[in-house]
Amino acid sequence: xxxxxxxxxxxxxxxxxxxxxxxxxxxxxxxxxxxxxxxxxxxxxxxxxxxxxxxxxxxxxxxxxxxxxxxxxxxxxxxxxxxxxxxxxxxxxxxxxxxxxxxxxxxxxxxxxxxxxxxxxxxxxxxxxxxxxx
Numbered sequence: 001x002x003x004x005x006x007x008x009x010x011x012x013x014x015x016x017x018x019x020x021x022x023x024x025x026x027x028x029x030x031x032x033x034x035x036x037x038x039x040x041x042x043x044x045x046x047x048x049x050x051x052x053x054x055x056x057x058x059x060x061x062x063x064x065x066x067x068x069x070x071x072x073x074x075x076x077x078x079x080x081x082x083x084x085x086x087x088x089x090x091x092x093x094x095x096x097x098x099x100x101x102x103x104x105x106x107x108x109x110x111x112x113x114x115x116x117x118x119x120x121x122x123x124x125x126x127x128x129x130x131x132x133x134x
Contacts, residue, residue, distance in 0.1 A: 045122040046100075050111050059106045067099045 052060065074092055078084045084092070104115055 045118045045125070046103075046115060048114075048118050050107070050114050050118075052111075056106055060103055063099060063102045063106075067095055070095055 047060075071092070074088055074095070078088055100119070104112055107115055
């Protein structure tokens, strides 16, 4: 059960981070912008209330571009089989952890504090959804 929760969280983070990274890299940032444009997944919370510099936006885009092909490959494999096996879950979790760590590393100390708060909030929302729907 714990593995399923971790895998679900990782998949949601992958999807969310790629959406937010794309938004951060192409338009001026406003606080909470991910949610304002239709709430592009739970990952929209990760960069909420964090204003990135142009350099940081470029770095986030580079990080996103690095992981997107691998994430898409794993998603396609899971869709082809109709389920996600433990090995695929582990790969998704590993990719998400690496991507989050790389994004966090480009942030200032204050931004990292907000990023960490956003991550805790996002996990709590995901747990609440999971517990409410099961």
